[in-house]
Amino acid sequence: MSIELQHVHFRYPDGTLANEDLNLVIHEGERIAIVGQNGAGKTTAVKLMNGLHKPTEGEVIINGINTRNKSTAQISGMVGYVFQNPDDQIFKNTVRDEVEFWSRYNKLDEKEIQSRAEWAAKLCDIEKYLDINPYEIPYSTKKFVSIAAVLTARNPYLILDEPTAGQDVAGVECLSKLLHYMEQDGKSVITITHDMEFVADNFKRVVVMAHGHIIADGTPAEIFAEESILSEAKIKKPQICELSTRLGLGNIMKIETLVNKL
Amino acid sequence: MNSISLKNIRYKYPLTDHYALDGVSFDFEEGKFYGIIGPNGSGKSTICNLMKGLIPSFYLGDLEGTVEVQGKPVDEWEPEKLCTKVGYIFQNPFTQISGIRDTVFEEIAIGLENLGIDKEQMIQKAEEITKRIGIYDLIEKNPNELSGGQRQRVAFASILAMDTDIYVIDEPTSQLDPDGTESVFKIIRSLKEQKKTVILVEHKIELMAKYADEIIVLKDGKIIKSGPAREVLSDYDLVNKKVAVPQTVLFGHEMERAGKSLGKLPITIDEAEVCVRERMRGEQL
Ligand SMILES: Nc1ncnc2c1ncn2[C@@H]1O[C@H](COP(=O)(O)OP(=O)(O)OP(=O)(O)O)[C@@H](O)[C@H]1O
Ligand SMILES: Nc1ncnc2c1ncn2[C@@H]1O[C@H](COP(=O)(O)OP(=O)(O)O)[C@@H](O)[C@H]1O
Ligand SMILES: [Mg+2]
Ligand SMILES: [Mg+2]
Numbered sequence: 418m419s420i421e422l423q424h425v426h427f428r429y430p431d432g433t434l435a436n437e438d439l440n441l442v443i444h445e446g447e448r449i450a451i452v453g454q455n456g457a458g459k460t461t462a463v464k465l466m467n468g469l470h471k472p473t474e475g476e477v478i479i480n481g482i483n484t485r486n487k488s489t490a491q492i493s494g495m496v497g498y499v500f501q502n503p504d505d506q507i508f509k510n511t512v513r514d515e516v517e518f519w520s521r522y523n524k525l526d527e528k529e530i531q532s533r534a535e536w537a538a539k540l541c542d543i544e545k546y547l548d549i550n551p552y553e554i555p556y557s558t559k560k561f562v563s564i565a566a567v568l569t570a571r572n573p574y575l576i577l578d579e580p581t582a583g584q585d586v587a588g589v590e591c592l593s594k595l596l597h598y599m600e601q602d603g604k605s606v607i608t609i610t611h612d613m614e615f616v617a618d619n620f621k622r623v624v625v626m627a628h629g630h631i632i633a634d635g636t637p638a639e640i641f642a643e644e645s646i647l648s649e650a651k652i653k654k655p656q657i658c659e660l661s662t663r664l665g666l667g668n669i670m671k672i673e674t675l676v677n678k679l
Numbered sequence: 680m681n682s683i684s685l686k687n688i689r690y691k692y693p694l695t696d697h698y699a700l701d702g703v704s705f706d707f708e709e710g711k712f713y714g715i716i717g718p719n720g721s722g723k724s725t726i727c728n729l730m731k732g733l734i735p736s737f738y739l740g741d742l743e744g745t746v747e748v749q750g751k752p753v754d755e756w757e758p759e760k761l762c763t764k765v766g767y768i769f770q771n772p773f774t775q776i777s778g779i780r781d782t783v784f785e786e787i788a789i790g791l792e793n794l795g796i797d798k799e800q801m802i803q804k805a806e807e808i809t810k811r812i813g814i815y816d817l818i819e820k821n822p823n824e825l826s827g828g829q830r831q832r833v834a835f836a837s838i839l840a841m842d843t844d845i846y847v848i849d850e851p852t853s854q855l856d857p858d859g860t861e862s863v864f865k866i867i868r869s870l871k872e873q874k875k876t877v878i879l880v881e882h883k884i885e886l887m888a889k890y891a892d893e894i895i896v897l898k899d900g901k902i903i904k905s906g907p908a909r910e911v912l913s914d915y916d917l918v919n920k921k922v923a924v925p926q927t928v929l930f931g932h933e934m935e936r937a938g939k940s941l942g943k944l945p946i947t948i949d950e951a952e953v954c955v956r957e958r959m960r961g962e963q964l
Binding site: 429431433453454455456460501502504555556557558579582583584585586587588611613614650651652653655656657659660663664672673675676677679 | 717718719720724770771773813820821824825826827828829832850853854855856857858859860861882885921922923925926927929930933934937939948951952955956958959
């Protein structure tokens with residue numbers, strides 16, 4: 418079971434070629450990060466994975482099913498996507514309605530609706546906002562509302578587009594916990610982020626994009642060791658890694674490891 | 680003269696029962712770069728809304744205290760005049776773009792048109808700024824058909840173009856790649872060199888440590904600490920308060936706990952590197 422991109426190209430109607438010859442396999446249960454410069458084509462690529470976009474060339478195969486012949490609704494039953502901008506996704510008048518929407522739309526029974534909503538709200542730490550209008554809460558919290566709403570579908574694959582943007586210490590901790598929970602549950606999470614510390618702390622596999630292409634796929638240590646990748650994708654090493662490199666100790670990711678070496 | 684003064688501010692948003700700001704006073708001096716940090720919900724954006732006069736003209740609610748811009752209470756400024764003094768960037772990059780213009784160039788030019796700047800100068804200015812912020816290639820594109828980070832760059836460019844005395848900037852790099860983030864901080868530093876006052880809200884604490892003159896820490900609507908960046912950020916107590924500190928501070932703290940003290944808690948990589956090298960040299964002697 419996997420998400421597979423085979424020689425995928427995508428062109429927007431205005432002529433912009435946003436993805437070029439993407440080849441990638443993501444296995445069910447796998448946790449990966451996608452990083453890379455602004456405009457690299459990350460959002461475009463993940464929208465191809467959940468059927469919001471269909472490739473202009475090449476094939477996207479989800480658990481053996483080609484997205485070309487399926488509707489977005491059919492694919493989004495397997496792959497949940499949390500938008501980069503929560504306002505593109507949120508449209509109900511209360512957080513509760515938003516988080517219950519998927520379950521109601523799919524006619525689950527009342528008990529199941531409640532239990533999924535409570536579970537998702539707890540995981541995303543938004544219980545105290547349930548009766549509030551999503552438009553009154555700040556961007557960073559709204560992001561968690563949109564995550565909770567998608568979680569209720571319990572898809573085998575979950576895509577988070579820039580969940581770390583604007584998060585404080587507590588928000589980043591909550592995301593780490595969510596990743597851990599999903600892994601225990603056998604779910605795959607694909608996370609786009611510009612936060613390299615978050616990548617080093619939470620991922621073993623990192624896909625790097627630049628200019629519409631995938632330019633690298635490896636562990637954080639492998640990625641951060643390649644200066645050419647960093648400069649092409651406009652990313653930077655986390656501070657500890659940069660410090661250990663400057664000290665001639667290689668690419669150390671964890672504070673404890675560096676302290677022990679000194 | 681102070682660019683902005685907050686005097687005994689207490690404020691509640693309409694229909695809420697808690698103070699979003701609770702007894703905040705601060706003088707922002709001309710020509711300095713101030714960083715405002717703190718957990719979400721601590722009141723950072725509320726301070727920005729006050730400085731732009733959005734509280735209480737747009738957001739009603741109960742306001743006590745006064746906000747002065749260049750010595751004059753904010754409610755005595757004509758809104759059109761205030762816009763030429765204070766440039767303001769909203770927290771959510773997706774709402775900043777007007778959505779009514781067809782190209783990135785026109786989006787950036789709106790503000791300049793309102794200032795009555797002639798066309799030639801406008802083109803020159805837009806060109807210069809878009810090059811600096813890495814969106815020159817996108818100048819003919821529809822602003823609604825951009826990636827998240829590209830949009831945030833357009834929003835930043837349109838405010839820069841206005842060339843105001845004071846900039847109030849709320850999380851301008853949340854969607855930016857690490858390289859783009861650093862260029863925003865470099866541009867902000869150059870604004871300061873032109874004697875502009877910058878008030879920046881950001882979570883990217885490593886860059887705040889590197890570039891800001893002064894840091895203000897907000898929590899639960901109160902200023903819990905303020906002062907020169909080095910003094911504020913090397914206070915390990917912030918960690919217990921869930922306020923982000925640079926990784927190098929955490930590193931310095933762990934070194935201390937392991938009995939390998941660096942003599943201080945470094946707030947930047949450069950500082951950390953110097954401290955560690957000094958320690959290694961000391962050991963060799
Ligand atoms: N609706 C659209 N119409 C035309 N071009 C678009 C559209 N959306 C995005 N693009 C372009 O496609 C390219 C890839 O955009 P995409 O949103 O996938 O980037 P991204 O890697 O997610 O960037 P960011 O980190 O800024 O979110 C960019 O050049 C962008 O300008
Ligand atoms: N439009 C609003 N209506 C009601 N309450 C608000 C509004 N905006 C912010 N608040 C509340 O004011 C407090 C401070 O919020 P804010 O200034 O947005 O914090 P920050 O920018 O530090 O995240 C929070 O308790 C928040 O919930
Ligand atoms: Mg994107
Ligand atoms: Mg805010």
